[in-house]
Amino acid sequence: MAIQSMDKIVCQIRPCYQCGTCAGGCPVFRNNPDLNPRMLIEKLLFGQIDKILQNQDVWNCCFCLTCSQHCPQSVDLAHILIELKNYSAKEGITPKSILDEMKILKKTGMTFELSKMVLKRRKKMNLPGILPPDLNGIQKILKTTGFDDRLNSSLAGKQITETSEEEA
Amino acid sequence: MPRYSENAFALFLGCTIPLRFPFIESASRKAIKAFDFETKDLPFGCCPDPLGVQSFDKETWAALAAHNLCLAEEEDLDILTLCNGCFETLSVANAELQHNDKIRIRVNKILGEVGKEFKGKINVRHIIQEFHDLRTLIPDLIARPLANCKFAVHYGCHFLRPAEILQTDHSEHPVILDELVQVLQGNSIPYLKKGLCCGAGVYGTDFPTSTKIIQEKLAEVGKTRADAIIVICPTCFRQYESGQILIKRNHGETYGDNGREIPVIHYAELLAFALGFNMSEEFNQHRIKLSFNEKLLEGGMGTI
Numbered sequence: 343m344a345i346q347s348m349d350k351i352v353c354q355i356r357p358c359y360q361c362g363t364c365a366g367g368c369p370v371f372r373n374n375p376d377l378n379p380r381m382l383i384e385k386l387l388f389g390q391i392d393k394i395l396q397n398q399d400v401w402n403c404c405f406c407l408t409c410s411q412h413c414p415q416s417v418d419l420a421h422i423l424i425e426l427k428n429y430s431a432k433e434g435i436t437p438k439s440i441l442d443e444m445k446i447l448k449k450t451g452m453t454f455e456l457s458k459m460v461l462k463r464r465k466k467m468n469l470p471g472i473l474p475p476d477l478n479g480i481q482k483i484l485k486t487t488g489f490d491d492r493l494n495s496s497l498a499g500k501q502i503t504e505t506s507e508e509e510a
Numbered sequence: 511m512p513r514y515s516e517n518a519f520a521l522f523l524g525c526t527i528p529l530r531f532p533f534i535e536s537a538s539r540k541a542i543k544a545f546d547f548e549t550k551d552l553p554f555g556c557c558p559d560p561l562g563v564q565s566f567d568k569e570t571w572a573a574l575a576a577h578n579l580c581l582a583e584e585e586d587l588d589i590l591t592l593c594n595g596c597f598e599t600l601s602v603a604n605a606e607l608q609h610n611d612k613i614r615i616r617v618n619k620i621l622g623e624v625g626k627e628f629k630g631k632i633n634v635r636h637i638i639q640e641f642h643d644l645r646t647l648i649p650d651l652i653a654r655p656l657a658n659c660k661f662a663v664h665y666g667c668h669f670l671r672p673a674e675i676l677q678t679d680h681s682e683h684p685v686i687l688d689e690l691v692q693v694l695q696g697n698s699i700p701y702l703k704k705g706l707c708c709g710a711g712v713y714g715t716d717f718p719t720s721t722k723i724i725q726e727k728l729a730e731v732g733k734t735r736a737d738a739i740i741v742i743c744p745t746c747f748r749q750y751e752s753g754q755i756l757i758k759r760n761h762g763e764t765y766g767d768n769g770r771e772i773p774v775i776h777y778a779e780l781l782a783f784a785l786g787f788n789m790s791e792e793f794n795q796h797r798i799k800l801s802f803n804e805k806l807l808e809g810g811m812g813t814i
């Protein structure tokens with residue numbers, strides 16, 4: 343479950359015959375050609391991972407899974423992009439909006455904070471109080487998985503450069 | 511003796527619904543009351559989000575999902591979600607952990623730190639699947655038929671894909687939400703690009719593209735003169751509702767009749783309304799006010 347090795351990722355994309363079906367159905371590509379799923383596969387096959395991770399382009403995938411569902415060669419590009427985003431996060435290139443979400447997750451165990459306005463709205467509809475999650479447990483998990491270290495160094499702008507871990 | 515009835519679920523509210531759009535929670539609780547099933551609230555954390563958290567650290571995503579699944583397992587309850595994101599995360603993590611020994615061992619080692627163990631004995635369901643299973647009961651319960659109304663339904667990516675795991679409907683030609691609108695006597699209208707993603711996933715990372723995607727969808731829905739857009743996910747809800755408000759502000763474009771925006775409704779709200787529940791406070795909390803109540807009045811169906 344840890345980040346897959348690059349070799350493993352390349353192995354999974356080998357069946358790709360560059361038909362472009364993934365690009366044709368991608369909601370992002372039709373509006374932002376910087377995210378070209380077919381070309382991404384091509385770059386990966388040619389070992390140009392550094393080029394891919396140079397900018398935040400992989401983060402522009404909205405994880406709609408259309409490409410994975412449509413690929414005639416069963417290449418699961420949406421999940422390969424999740425792996426690439428994990429690589430990118432490890433390198434400290436996570437976009438700010440994602441880091442903000444991670445900060446709230448660590449602080450509250452949820453991805454939104456309860457505002458006074460929402461509390462008032464809940465009361466107006468006689469909704470029960472919100473059960474607080476097991477924050478201690480969640481924070482312990484975040485420490486154990488290395489999430490905390492990744493978040494702290496991302497926030498400090500430092501890059502984590504240790505080599506990727508092979509799946510257990 | 512089982513602790514709960516056969517039709518009992520752990521209600522998984524997620525983050526966005528209770529903390530941002532509580533009217534969807536309220537409507538869901540109301541609609542559930544009309545049927546013969548029990549729900550229990552448990553102290554769940556974030557599902558976590560299939561995009562943000564999974565992209566940042568996949569192992570954390572799996573471990574937090576497993577942590578939530580364990581809470582329901584301890585109560586012997588299947589999980590019922592109101593949101594596509596929660597549904598996708600919990601279903602996919604549940605399947606991965608059930609079928610991949612390596613992943614399960616790894617995650618259980620992490621969970622051991624907090625005294626939990628994933629066993630893989632429960633199912634995850636979306637409330638829409640449950641309503642669809644119960645659809646033959648609905649006609650007799652309807653207090654406000656929606657016969658004069660036209661709705662544009664949007665399923666959302668994470669309700670349909672990955673189809674092999676979620677198994678909700680045909681991933682390219684789903685019908686269950688259309689059928690659920692029809693069962694309320696509403697018209698589910700066809701529109702171009704119905705299967706296209708709403709673009710919410712890149713709202714934070716690529717806002718201009720996110721806007722262009724929702725503009726594409728809204729332009730098509732607008733042509734049909736739909737009375738409302740029906741969604742089954744709070745993230746799609748936000749994208750359609752805030753999206754229209756921002757597009758009006760930033761680009762001066764609107765997609766409804768007479769320069770108005772098109773109202774957006776979670777299916778649970780539509781169902782609760784059709785079943786006769788008082789929904790005035792819920793609908794009042796929408797930023798885009800519902801305009802189809804005039805039609806309902808014409809049909810003598812009473813107000814919202």
Ligand code: SF4
Nearest residue numbers: 358359361362364413
């Ligand atoms: S759809 Fe599949 S085979 Fe076709 S270009 Fe994309 S990854 Fe390659």
Ligand code: SF4
Nearest residue numbers: 368403404406407409
């Ligand atoms: S998952 Fe990403 S790359 Fe694939 S079609 Fe959707 S936005 Fe495009």
